[in-house]
Amino acid sequence: MINNIRCLLKAVPRLVVAGLLAMSLTGTATGTARAETTAKDVQLMLKAVSFLSSKPTGSLSVSVLFNPANPESVKDAEVIRSLLTTIKAGTIVPVSKAVELSQIATLDSPAAIVTRGLSMGELDEISTAVKARKVLTLSTDPDCAKTGKCVISIVSEPKVQVLYNGAAGQSTGVEFVPTFRMLITEL
Amino acid sequence: MLKNYLLATAGFLAVGVVAATARAENVDYGSLEQMFGEPVTTSATGKPQRASDVPMAMTIITADQIRHAAALDIPGILKEYTDLDVLQFTRGDSDVSVRGYDSTMEPRLLVLVNGRQVYVDYFGFTNWDAIPVELAEIHQIEVVKGPNTALFGFNAAAGVVNIVTVSPLYDTVNEASVRIGTQGYKEVSAVGTAHVGDKLGVRLSAGGYNAQPFNDNLTNLLTAPLTQDPFRRAANLDVLGQLTEDIQVGLEASHSLVAQNQWMLPFFARPDQLRSDSIKATVSANTGLGMIDGQVYKNVVFTSYSMVDALPGVIEDLATGDKLSTRESVTSAKLQDLFKIGADHTLRIAGEYRYNTMNSVPSEDVHAGYTVYSGSGMWDWAITPSVNMTNALRFDHLQLERRGPNVNGPVPITNNIPIPLLNAMTNAGLASALMTTNPVTWPYTNADFNNKTIDEVSVNSGLVVKATDTDTIRLSYGRGIQMPPLVDYAWFEPITRTVPLGGGFSASVPALVNGNPTLEPTIVTNYELGYTRDLSDISSKASSSVFYDTYQNLSSADPFAYRAVTGNQTLLQGVNIGDSHSYGMELAFDGHTDSWRWGANYRLEFIHDNFNFAQYDQNGNMTLDLFYQGATPHSLLTMRGGYSYHAWDFDLFGRYSSSFSLPNTNPQFGSYGLMGGTYNKYTVPSYVTFDARIAYNVTDWAWVALNLINFQSSTTQFTNTPPVERQGTLTVGIKF
Numbered sequence: 057m058i059n060n061i062r063c064l065l066k067a068v069p070r071l072v073v074a075g076l077l078a079m080s081l082t083g084t085a086t087g088t089a090r091a092e093t094t095a096k097d098v099q100l101m102l103k104a105v106s107f108l109s110s111k112p113t114g115s116l117s118v119s120v121l122f123n124p125a126n127p128e129s130v131k132d133a134e135v136i137r138s139l140l141t142t143i144k145a146g147t148i149v150p151v152s153k154a155v156e157l158s159q160i161a162t163l164d165s166p167a168a169i170v171t172r173g174l175s176m177g178e179l180d181e182i183s184t185a186v187k188a189r190k191v192l193t194l195s196t197d198p199d200c201a202k203t204g205k206c207v208i209s210i211v212s213e214p215k216v217q218v219l220y221n222g223a224a225g226q227s228t229g230v231e232f233v234p235t236f237r238m239l240i241t242e243l
Numbered sequence: 244m245l246k247n248y249l250l251a252t253a254g255f256l257a258v259g260v261v262a263a264t265a266r267a268e269n270v271d272y273g274s275l276e277q278m279f280g281e282p283v284t285t286s287a288t289g290k291p292q293r294a295s296d297v298p299m300a301m302t303i304i305t306a307d308q309i310r311h312a313a314a315l316d317i318p319g320i321l322k323e324y325t326d327l328d329v330l331q332f333t334r335g336d337s338d339v340s341v342r343g344y345d346s347t348m349e350p351r352l353l354v355l356v357n358g359r360q361v362y363v364d365y366f367g368f369t370n371w372d373a374i375p376v377e378l379a380e381i382h383q384i385e386v387v388k389g390p391n392t393a394l395f396g397f398n399a400a401a402g403v404v405n406i407v408t409v410s411p412l413y414d415t416v417n418e419a420s421v422r423i424g425t426q427g428y429k430e431v432s433a434v435g436t437a438h439v440g441d442k443l444g445v446r447l448s449a450g451g452y453n454a455q456p457f458n459d460n461l462t463n464l465l466t467a468p469l470t471q472d473p474f475r476r477a478a479n480l481d482v483l484g485q486l487t488e489d490i491q492v493g494l495e496a497s498h499s500l501v502a503q504n505q506w507m508l509p510f511f512a513r514p515d516q517l518r519s520d521s522i523k524a525t526v527s528a529n530t531g532l533g534m535i536d537g538q539v540y541k542n543v544v545f546t547s548y549s550m551v552d553a554l555p556g557v558i559e560d561l562a563t564g565d566k567l568s569t570r571e572s573v574t575s576a577k578l579q580d581l582f583k584i585g586a587d588h589t590l591r592i593a594g595e596y597r598y599n600t601m602n603s604v605p606s607e608d609v610h611a612g613y614t615v616y617s618g619s620g621m622w623d624w625a626i627t628p629s630v631n632m633t634n635a636l637r638f639d640h641l642q643l644e645r646r647g648p649n650v651n652g653p654v655p656i657t658n659n660i661p662i663p664l665l666n667a668m669t670n671a672g673l674a675s676a677l678m679t680t681n682p683v684t685w686p687y688t689n690a691d692f693n694n695k696t697i698d699e700v701s702v703n704s705g706l707v708v709k710a711t712d713t714d715t716i717r718l719s720y721g722r723g724i725q726m727p728p729l730v731d732y733a734w735f736e737p738i739t740r741t742v743p744l745g746g747g748f749s750a751s752v753p754a755l756v757n758g759n760p761t762l763e764p765t766i767v768t769n770y771e772l773g774y775t776r777d778l779s780d781i782s783s784k785a786s787s788s789v790f791y792d793t794y795q796n797l798s799s800a801d802p803f804a805y806r807a808v809t810g811n812q813t814l815l816q817g818v819n820i821g822d823s824h825s826y827g828m829e830l831a832f833d834g835h836t837d838s839w840r841w842g843a844n845y846r847l848e849f850i851h852d853n854f855n856f857a858q859y860d861q862n863g864n865m866t867l868d869l870f871y872q873g874a875t876p877h878s879l880l881t882m883r884g885g886y887s888y889h890a891w892d893f894d895l896f897g898r899y900s901s902s903f904s905l906p907n908t909n910p911q912f913g914s915y916g917l918m919g920g921t922y923n924k925y926t927v928p929s930y931v932t933f934d935a936r937i938a939y940n941v942t943d944w945a946w947v948a949l950n951l952i953n954f955q956s957s958t959t960q961f962t963n964t965p966p967v968e969r970q971g972t973l974t975v976g977i978k979f
Contacts, residue, residue: 100278103274103277103278104278106274107274107278113441146274213779214712214713214777214779215280215295215712215713215777215779216278216279216280216281218278218279222586234529234533234534234581235270235271235275235291235534236275236278237583238290238291238292238581238583238589239275239279239283239291239292239293241625241628242583242586242587242625243586
């Protein structure tokens with residue numbers, strides 16, 4: 057009996073490694089965007105805002121950046137604005153504002169959620185517009201942070217992942233508290 | 244050292260530190276847990292990390308799990324939620340260990356409250372009842388398996404339990420409860436927080452219980468005057484303030500007083516009272532050099548053991564009679580800097596000073612202790628978003644010391660020879676010969692201590708690979724250091740030893756229990772491979788690990804090692820007894836939904852001891868069964884399930900242990916039960932035990948709970964001591 061258990065124990069590392077290799081072929085650890093922005097996504101975005109070094113409290117203006125000519129972006133903006141009316145994070149109470157890309161120069165919120173479906177050119181427009189204006193740009197699309205167009209991309213499923221583009225953050229002038237930075241994936 | 248530290252820091256700056264200039268912040272565990280959907284900890288590397296990212300085996304028991312626990316204390320909670328070894332000897336006296344090697348006064352598990360050790364160095368153990376924390380104020384209990392002395396220093400040799408309380412600044416907890424139960428159990432507990440804006444927070448807690456010992460059989464082992472009703476009193480004050488945007492300061496003070504019938508060695512117990520006081524100050528600052536944390540604390544532990552044959556001069560005539568008292572204090576000052584270089588590298592450098600001293604052995608004029616200077620560093624490298632490597636290194640320089648009079652020459656200990664025989668022996672010159680030819684002389688002088696230094700290196704390395712979104716593999720190595728407890732170094736206790744004189748008479752002659760400054764620390768190494776899979780479809784997580792541990796130079800902090808040394812009247816002496824190694828595997832499964840809670844842990848372990856002296860059972864046969872390889876159960880299984888239905892909570896906990904062996908108890912203090920290295924073996928049978936909690940939430944601010952502990956039978960044999968009785972308690976609690 058004891059010998060059998062010992063044999064089993066010796067085999068366990070091999071089984072674990074083999075299993076992991078097999079599983080590593082079936083996925084990546086970086087996450088992908090989901091079809092629709094969920095309440096959890098918005099909740100996590102607001103939570104992330106609460107870890108800004110200049111911690112906002114109370115009423116917080118949150119802009120939702122969209123392109124009225126892009127149906128996917130319009131629909132996402134509606135979903136996000138609807139969710140923002142019901143969600144708050146700690147002491148932060150969001151007040152949403154829809155901002156068309158054509159009017160991004162008027163952006164005056166400390167946080168801006170980038171809707172889905174925008175083109176790379178439009179994302180460029182956003183990242184240029186928020187330079188040095190201390191605006192935290194947030195997205196549910198990992199590529200937005202990876203390409204430096206957004207400061208933060210948040211993936212909520214299956215496991216929460218926060219991708220932080222330090223260069224984008226530096227460009228717009230936002231900073232997070234150090235403990236938060238230790239816990240997120242800095243690109 | 245400070246100068247070197249500053250130079251080192253400046254060196255890092257020269258290569259481009261990306262340091263935060265944001266507001267200072269102690270770790271806000273609650274908010275971060277909400278953000279990431281899992282607990283956050285700093286107990287693995289000193290860096291804030293998500294539980295799933297730590298490079299070592301770790302279990303975190305959350306506040307919600309504690310709230311649903313049936314257990315009344317922390318060892319009970321560990322028993323319900325982990326596969327740690329928990330030996331409950333009497334009410335309030337439990338010893339906890341990681342991966343076996345458990346014993347009375349277990350020395351290898353370092354227990355902390357918010358980073359302040361509550362482990363008691365002088366005897367190398369944790370008095371769990373004396374921890375000044377109420378269950379309602381615990382945010383999480385972090386259990387690190389394997390050596391972690393590279394972060395926490397000596398004694399985190401086999402694992403760490405860090406109890407993290409709610410923050411006085413970020414959290415609000417106002418709760419009070421009253422509990423009554425079987426065996427005369429009466430408990431009150433209260434926790435309150437108050438905030439002055441968002442700049443100052445205060446948390447105050449207090450609690451305690453009175454109860455009776457579990458079993459009247461205790462008096463069969465300890466004569467009636469030596470038993471006492473256990474009790475606990477504890478209070479804690481924690482203040483945290485935001486001094487400026489970049490600086491936080493904290494102050495914490497605690498007091499506890501407990502009484503127990505404590506199993507000091509496997510074969511005998513003594514009632515004791517332990518008073519513990521602590522004060523701690525902290526400062527956290529965000530600077531251009533990174534996150535700098537400073538911590539200074541002092542613990543003072545006063546223990547009073549009832550010892551009828553202690554040396555005159557150290558006996559304190561307290562209310563209950565003769566007692567042997569010790570006073571131990573530890574002062575620790577630590578400075579740490581945590582910073583990032585670029586996006587991928589996090590570093591921690593730290594320096595620590597520590598002074599530990601014990602007195603009253605053999606008189607209050609004697610102080611024995613050690614001073615430790617430490618330097619440590621940690622480098623965490625995010626090689627890719629999916630691969631992370633952590634390396635931690637610590638160097639400790641320890642200087643042993645002893646001050647006060649050396650002890651030598653005969654010690655006048657009263658013999659118990661019947662008066663007529665004593666008169667006859669005195670007339671014949673035999674009685675004085677008995678004393679003078681057996682002088683008790685300590686074999687060491689102060690110089691033996693003051694010339695003793697220990698230099699040791701601790702290491703922790705870990706590689707974490709997130710193979711997929713849901714699969715994580717972990718490979719780790721650790722080298723940890725366990726210091727022998729101060730009593731093993733410096734205890735000096737003349738006692739009487741019974742010697743048969745023939746004809747039915749016996750005499751008490753002087754003998755010695757003495758420490759040994761030549762002891763070397765125990766080196767613990769750990770090799771481990773772990774695998775975790777998130778099963779989000781069923782709201783669960785499964786993990787497994789295989790481990791191989793070695794223990795080199797185990798010392799007589801392990802009570803099995805106490806032995807008679809003939810020739811110099813030493814009855815018991817601290818010694819390095821040899822090596823041991825173990826291997827095994829662990830499986831864990833945990834999950835919950837809004838209504839349901841479930842989980843299971845299983846551990847399989849085999850230990851092989853290689854000690855340098857022989858051990859014999861009661862039949863005179865050489866055996867190793869009474870060492871750790873026999874004293875650790877091969878299998879431990881815990882299972883739990885819970886369900887919340889409207890205002891009701893139902894939780895059930897089960898635990899199985901395979902059988903194991905311990906030395907038999909012996910009521911005779913003078914004989915110790917192991918004279919000549921012979922134990923009586925006691926086999927603790929395998930057992931299954933169940934705890935349960937049924938709670939009704941009357942409103943959202945009031946509840947009633949029924950807790951049943953070991954309810955499957957009237958008594959359960961957990962150790963070689965009298966069995967633990969079934970317990971039931973009724974709790975009424977309110978939030979205010």
